[in-house]
Amino acid sequence: DAAMYEAKARGRNRVALYAQAHADGASEQLRIEQGLRLAMQAGQLSLHWQPMLEMGSGRILGAEALLRWQHPQLGQVAPQRFIPVAEANGMICAIGAWVMEQACAQAAAWRAQGLGLVRVAVNVSVRQFEQDDVLGLVRHCLQRHALPAQCLELELTESLFAQSATLRGSLQALRDLGVRLALDDFGTGFSSLGQIVSLPIDRIKIDRSFVIELVDSHHSRAVVKSIIMLAQTLGMEITVEGVETLEQHDVLLALGAVEAQGWLYHRAMPAEELLRLLRAH
Ligand code: C2E
Ligand code: MG
Ligand code: MG
Numbered sequence: 001d002a003a004m005y006e007a008k009a010r011g012r013n014r015v016a017l018y019a020q021a022h023a024d025g026a027s028e029q030l031r032i033e034q035g036l037r038l039a040m041q042a043g044q045l046s047l048h049w050q051p052m053l054e055m056g057s058g059r060i061l062g063a064e065a066l067l068r069w070q071h072p073q074l075g076q077v078a079p080q081r082f083i084p085v086a087e088a089n090g091m092i093c094a095i096g097a098w099v100m101e102q103a104c105a106q107a108a109a110w111r112a113q114g115l116g117l118v119r120v121a122v123n124v125s126v127r128q129f130e131q132d133d134v135l136g137l138v139r140h141c142l143q144r145h146a147l148p149a150q151c152l153e154l155e156l157t158e159s160l161f162a163q164s165a166t167l168r169g170s171l172q173a174l175r176d177l178g179v180r181l182a183l184d185d186f187g188t189g190f191s192s193l194g195q196i197v198s199l200p201i202d203r204i205k206i207d208r209s210f211v212i213e214l215v216d217s218h219h220s221r222a223v224v225k226s227i228i229m230l231a232q233t234l235g236m237e238i239t240v241e242g243v244e245t246l247e248q249h250d251v252l253l254a255l256g257a258v259e260a261q262g263w264l265y266h267r268a269m270p271a272e273e274l275l276r277l278l279r280a281h
């Protein structure tokens, strides 16, 4: 009886511990969800910019807008934490519209200063295409800031291309507008090298996971080389993401890579910092 009682008590404790942990997780999720509703009006969201460089010359060819959220209690919340929440509750549409507007305004300002920044890249979630009028949003933002469509590149993930004909139609309409499309995180999804042939894209962004393996793995080097060669044949451009070391940089150059983005060169930074950098060039 005593043993039985003890086992039950242990079980109860375990259940209680689990429930507590679960509640903490849930409340954190809830805090993120509720906090996000206020974040935009409260001015807690901002864009940071990470340069994309021509590897040979170090010239800055463009910059990717990356969302930052400074939460009053939680501090900096990583996009990987809050973007999925925003996608799940639909808030990504309002947030994404804000990002597009800010990014186009910033791009127009840089252009007006004659800084020669060729393009800005904006991440767009699949949810935005499903639930919002991305074409209308982009058209509106470009017009409002008199920004040439060629200056704007949308970064999309592979799952978008597996979607309906309607979505594919709006991708084509965006390209007809002159906006450029990039396939982000290539290599992490399901599409094979063969499939990218038929995708309406201008650029492939090779995921960081390849770069990590590059130095030690002959296989990874072969894959990256094939992607670069195929892209060249198809007239697509390539950006390699997440270059952190000089060794990776050298291997990539030898494989024919032209453009890269990564901490070796620059982390994402506030707009003022990028402005200083562009001026110094
Ligand atoms: P992403 O679009 O693939 O962006 C690249 C991420 O890699 C960024 O993380 C960037 O800071 C990080 N990164 C760049 N170079 C290096 C490097 O050398 N080493 C390492 N370890 N990381 C590097 P970040 O800013 O945390 O963003 C994470 C993801 O959140 C983005 O991945 C993107 O999918 C999403 N995201 C960010 N901003 C937005 C946005 O405005 N809208 C949407 N829908 N998604 C966004
Ligand atoms: Mg991206
Ligand atoms: Mg990426």
Ligand code: MG
Binding pocket: 185, 207, 208, 241
């Ligand atoms: Mg990535």
